[in-house]
Amino acid sequence: MTVEFVEQDVSTPDLGNHRAREFRGTYYPTDIEEVRQHVMLAARAGTPIYPLSTGRNWGMGSRSPVVDGCAILDLSRMTTIRTLDLDQGYAVVEPGVTQRQLTELLAETPWMLNVTAGCADASIVGNTLERGDGTIRARLEDLLGLEVVLGTGEVITTGGLDRNGVRPGAVAGPDLTKAFVQSNLGVVTAMAIALVPRPSAITLVHTTFDRSALDEAIDITIRLCRTRVATHGMLRLKELFVVPETARAAVPEGADTSTMTIEVPLLGSHQAVRLAEREIHDMFSSAAGLVSYRSLDTADTPADDPLYPRTLFARGIPSCANVHRRLDVDSCSQVDESPAGWLMFLPVVPLGQTSWHKAVELFDSEAQRHSAAAMLELNVISQHSANMVAQIPFRREPGAVERAHALRAAARRSFLRAGFPPYRSNIDHAPSELAARSAAYRDGPLTELKRLFDPAGIIAPGRYLAADR
Structure with a gap:
């Protein structure tokens, strides 16, 4: 069995202008047996491999491996939707299956996909394993089970998923599903994901608030979180800019740095959605600093409305329009070489007024100190915590690149000291992410799992877990 191999010595450019990694080339398997054969060959030869789905890990490293010397295992040609169960509401997808591909298959069915606001052609598997956030809920809530090739070539399944792509439900016994999230214990070749029931109304x-009304915006977001119901989508406080005067040139054209946004989709029956929207309107109408309030029926929003792409997300339809606009590109294939660069910093922040204020103040302080701009977003993933998304734009000039990377590194240190560790890492910081939480940290059982599942230590070296520290 032959797996296509493309020789290449240095990684292609990436959106974040990370240091170029040297690697040995790229393999393109098309099925699980080709993955198994390559993993076993790599283990015998001691050649490290770095799996990726579609490589659109923008702002975090894109297609680049963590360390030099890897061969890339590009799974983008594994595009089979193995199961689509419209009775139970789940799908079993391979790593190359994109948001667009599954969404088109779900059209006119009782189910829809919990899509992200990123690229329509991004991998569902890759984003879920990286703990991405969807429009309706955190992507990790969609994860039901996995098929994984271990470093020995052995194939295991988790979460009740069987080798025939059927998942009757969670089954008896220990479940290792979460062990393969953000790890390098194996190569995930299929994932069972939960779909979202398609409601009658969305x-x-x-809403937008004046940037000076941060206290009110945080307060009302948290109050809304405490009262919302399960059918509400992801509640977000977003488009909150911190912009030093010296970094205004990095801010995307048309961005309004004087306001911030609170956004939430409402899903359910027409009556339930109307009632929920009325309660939210009453809550917001008396809030100080409110600039605008819009309630959009997503089924009737015209395509020329500036918020149209966001209404698509709420309906489970991916769109690349916002990505193209922010990065001034015509296609997502151009993102890694776009005129502007973009870095991401992603810490978890407890859901509380004190914590949110502190997080914004910390980032603002570091942005001022490093003369680099950022746009902050707080995604409420539970009634206890939020995922913060800090997007750091920069011009592709040596000084600007250095300032942006310095800001991300400094913010990471400040947030760790404050007790707000990253929930998702980039290729520069992943090797030390676990140990950085505590000077006395030891991998312990995780290291033993790595040695058991990948005894040659060839799968994604440097990605969080290490065989030896």
């Missing part, structure tokens, strides 16, 4: 509530 409304998108979109």
Whole structure:
């Protein structure tokens, strides 16, 4: 069995202008047996491999491995939707299956996909394993089970998923599903994901507040979180800019740095959605600093409305329009070589007024100190915590690149000291992410799992877990 191999010595450019990694080339398997054969060959030869789905890990490293000397295992040609169960509401997808591909298959069915606001052609598997956030809920809530090739070539399944792509439900015994999230214990070749029941009505509530009214915006977001119901989508406080005067040139054209946004989709029956929207409107109408309030019926929003792409997300339809606009590109294939660069910093922040204020103040302080701009977003993933997304734009000039990377590194240190560790890492910091939480940290059982599942230590070296520290 032959797996296509493309020789290449240095990684291609990436959106974040990370240091170029040297690697040995790229393999393109098309099925699980080709993955197994390559993993076993790599283990015998001691050649490290770095799996990726579609490589659109933008702002975190894109297609680049963590360390030099790897061969890339590109799974983008594994595009089979093995199971689509419209009775139970789940799908079993391979790593190359994109948001667009599954969404088109779900059209006119009782189910929809929990899509992200990123690229329509991004991998569902890759984003879920990286703990991405969807429009309706955290992507990790969609994860039901996995098929994994271990470093020995052995194939295991988790979460009740069987080798025939069927998942009757969670089954008896220990479940290792979460062990393969953000790890390098194996190569994930299929994932069972939960779909979202398609409601009869979806409304998108979109409000803006004056940037000076941060206290009010945080307060009302948290109050709304405490009262919302399960059918509400992901509640977000977003488009909150921190912009030093010296870094204004990095801010995307058309961005309004004087306001911030609170946004939430409402899903359910027409009556339930109307009632929920009315309660939210009453809550927001008396809030100080409110600039605008819009309630959009997502089924009737015209395509020329600036919020149209966001209404698509709420309906489970991916769109690349916002990505193209922010990065001034015509296609997502151009993102890694776009005119502007972009870095991501992603810490978890407890859901509380004190914590949110502190997180914003910390980032603002570091942005001022390093003369680099950022746009902050707080995604409420539970009634206890939020995922913060800090997007750091920069011009592709040596000084600007250095300032942006310095800001991300400094913010990471400040947030760790404050007790807000990253929930997702980039290729520069992944090797030390676990140990950085505590000077006395030891991998312990995780290291033993790595040695058991990948005894040659060839799968994604440097990605969080290490065989030896």
